[in-house]
Amino acid sequence: MPPAVPTWGRTIDRGTKALPSQAREHNRSLVLQTLAVHGTLSRADIARETGLTRVTVSDLVAELIEGALVIERGQRTGSRPGKPATLLEIDKDAQHIVGVDLSDLTTFRSCVVDLEGTVLTTHELATDGATGPEAVRLAAEVTTLAVRAATAPLLGVGVGTPGIVDSRGTVLTAPNLGWSDLPLQRLLADELLVPVHVANDANAAVMAERRFGEGSGDLLLIRVGGGVGAGILVDGVPRLGAHSAAGEIGHVVVGTDGGPPCACGKAGCLEAWLSVPSLRRVLAGTADRERVLEEAGRRLGIAMAPVVGTLDVSEIAISGPADLLDGPLIDAAVRTLRERMLAASHDALRVRLASLSEDIVLRGSAAIVLAAELGIS
Numbered sequence: 208m209p210p211a212v213p214t215w216g217r218t219i220d221r222g223t224k225a226l227p228s229q230a231r232e233h234n235r236s237l238v239l240q241t242l243a244v245h246g247t248l249s250r251a252d253i254a255r256e257t258g259l260t261r262v263t264v265s266d267l268v269a270e271l272i273e274g275a276l277v278i279e280r281g282q283r284t285g286s287r288p289g290k291p292a293t294l295l296e297i298d299k300d301a302q303h304i305v306g307v308d309l310s311d312l313t314t315f316r317s318c319v320v321d322l323e324g325t326v327l328t329t330h331e332l333a334t335d336g337a338t339g340p341e342a343v344r345l346a347a348e349v350t351t352l353a354v355r356a357a358t359a360p361l362l363g364v365g366v367g368t369p370g371i372v373d374s375r376g377t378v379l380t381a382p383n384l385g386w387s388d389l390p391l392q393r394l395l396a397d398e399l400l401v402p403v404h405v406a407n408d409a410n411a412a413v414m415a416e417r418r419f420g421e422g423s424g425d426l427l428l429i430r431v432g433g434g435v436g437a438g439i440l441v442d443g444v445p446r447l448g449a450h451s452a453a454g455e456i457g458h459v460v461v462g463t464d465g466g467p468p469c470a471c472g473k474a475g476c477l478e479a480w481l482s483v484p485s486l487r488r489v490l491a492g493t494a495d496r497e498r499v500l501e502e503a504g505r506r507l508g509i510a511m512a513p514v515v516g517t518l519d520v521s522e523i524a525i526s527g528p529a530d531l532l533d534g535p536l537i538d539a540a541v542r543t544l545r546e547r548m549l550a551a552s553h554d555a556l557r558v559r560l561a562s563l564s565e566d567i568v569l570r571g572s573a574a575i576v577l578a579a580e581l582g583i584s
């Protein structure tokens with residue numbers, strides 16, 4: 208059985224206990240994480256923030272400067288007495304990351320980002336509905352376009368793909384791409400000779416919202432696209448579940464009153480109510496747009512209430528087309544959650560649109576590399 212927490216799921220927090228053999232790597236990640244969160248800090252600031260000793264911090268910073276990941280950025284100007292402190296920050300251009308998004312079945316996309324997650328170049332390939340080995344070939348090709356465009360050494364490649372992906376980056380099943388038990392991580396790593404990390408697209412998206420958006424460490428991200436899926440962070444750690452299928456909520460039947468037929472053969476699945484193709488199809492045939500969107504939001508609220516009640520997340524972020532999700536749909540989802548949950552639970556819950564938009568999976572794939580390779584999340 209592969210481990211339930213993937214390589215990119217480590218959490219680096221002050222106070223987390225590490226084995227002695229891992230202490231140095233852990234502390235190094237702690238320093239990087241602190242710089243990533245705060246931007247510019249002195250060695251003394253880092254010691255204060257991390258709880259590490261000044262000596263340990265100086266030692267780790269020396270190693271990070273030697274490796275060119277961290278640079279000195281002049282001295283703090285101010286009125287404090289004594290020697291002015293030298294300021295440090297992560298050199299965002301020390302290394303680049305390639306992010307890949309395979310979740311749009313008509314177009315595969317890739318990008319180069321710097322260590323702050325700023326997108327530097329984007330690339331895309333039309334898939335013409337390719338599946339099976341041809342889709343693998345196109346995935347490798349769009350990845351290679353970005354790898355060639357990077358102008359700094361590569362930290363690694365992250366891939367967000369539809370389907371169920373285990374913690375080693377094997378796509379267990381992705382019906383729309385015709386993939387099953389496909390070792391995508393190994394295939395790409397063998398070809399590109401750089402570290403590669405592969406995750407489900409909703410799991411990539413939740414990592415983007417956490418690292419580059421407004422997300423907290425207890426976050427449920429619902430991705431509404433061709434299907435419906437969720438990425439789950441609890442205590443800052445992504446959860447894949449016993450069979451790597453946590454968050455596969457699209458084919459959960461919502462309610463006991465039937466509903467629209469679903470591609471899976473059942474009726475009233477969340478996807479049948481809420482996926483973008485389902486919604487657009489129904490909206491094209493009705494004058495009562497508001498009622499359709501409200502009903503979709505209500506079904507989302509019904510599906511979410513027991514999940515939020517179980518996990519005690521503090522936020523739900525919904526990612527997808529704003530023209531469908533914003534307004535009646537999200538309002539109805541919030542209303543339904545209120546009706547169905549303990550007041551204390553929903554009062555503390557924030558429901559909102561994701562702060563990142565169409566490049567959320569691309570940037571999330573890069574966030575996965577940052578987490579796996581540097582311990583920054």
Ligand SMILES: [Zn+2]
Nearest residue numbers: 458469471476
């Ligand atoms: Zn279904």
